[in-house]
Amino acid sequence: MASSWTGDRVRLRAVEPDDWTAFMRFADDDGRRESRLDLPRSAESYRAWTREQAVAECDDDRFRLAVEATATGELVGTVGSHRTGPRSGWFECEVTIGVDHRRRGYAAEAVVLLLRFMFAERRYHKCLAAIFAHNDASLALFRRLGFTDEGRLREHVFFAGRHHDLVMMGMLAEEFDQRHTMSRP
Numbered sequence: 001m002a003s004s005w006t007g008d009r010v011r012l013r014a015v016e017p018d019d020w021t022a023f024m025r026f027a028d029d030d031g032r033r034e035s036r037l038d039l040p041r042s043a044e045s046y047r048a049w050t051r052e053q054a055v056a057e058c059d060d061d062r063f064r065l066a067v068e069a070t071a072t073g074e075l076v077g078t079v080g081s082h083r084t085g086p087r088s089g090w091f092e093c094e095v096t097i098g099v100d101h102r103r104r105g106y107a108a109e110a111v112v113l114l115l116r117f118m119f120a121e122r123r124y125h126k127c128l129a130a131i132f133a134h135n136d137a138s139l140a141l142f143r144r145l146g147f148t149d150e151g152r153l154r155e156h157v158f159f160a161g162r163h164h165d166l167v168m169m170g171m172l173a174e175e176f177d178q179r180h181t182m183s184r185p
Contacts, residue, residue: 015053020046022075076101079110089125133165
């Protein structure tokens, strides 16, 4: 039987200490895009962060997983649940794929694997995604996956010298099941 964490293109796995160089590269990629500008970080800070992630406990279903290309075994991104409302049954997901690995289906498959786990195994009812309004590629990805626009937080985030809108998108467990199936096909 195939693993619940492996699809045709990607395998989701725990973050390992040796992943620090890839995460540093992903942060550099973000710095070149029109996104929030963070202070530069040292290589040692990435090494320490991946060591911490490698032994971190899953806290209230908030976690980050590495996205690895099945064809090459290369770390291509990250996916995770970073906010949860277990009492109401919602969680918020995020996905990042390195610039050199985009447009290959990795993000879509990683999100579907994550949602299948959270809906079928953790019994969440709804997934939310918060996406910058100017990020057309991410908006298109989540719409293709079946997420619905639920609202816009106007001028909600400040970076690059101005305020930016945030689009809130959502998908219910039954919508996911109709489109992608809860159990592995």
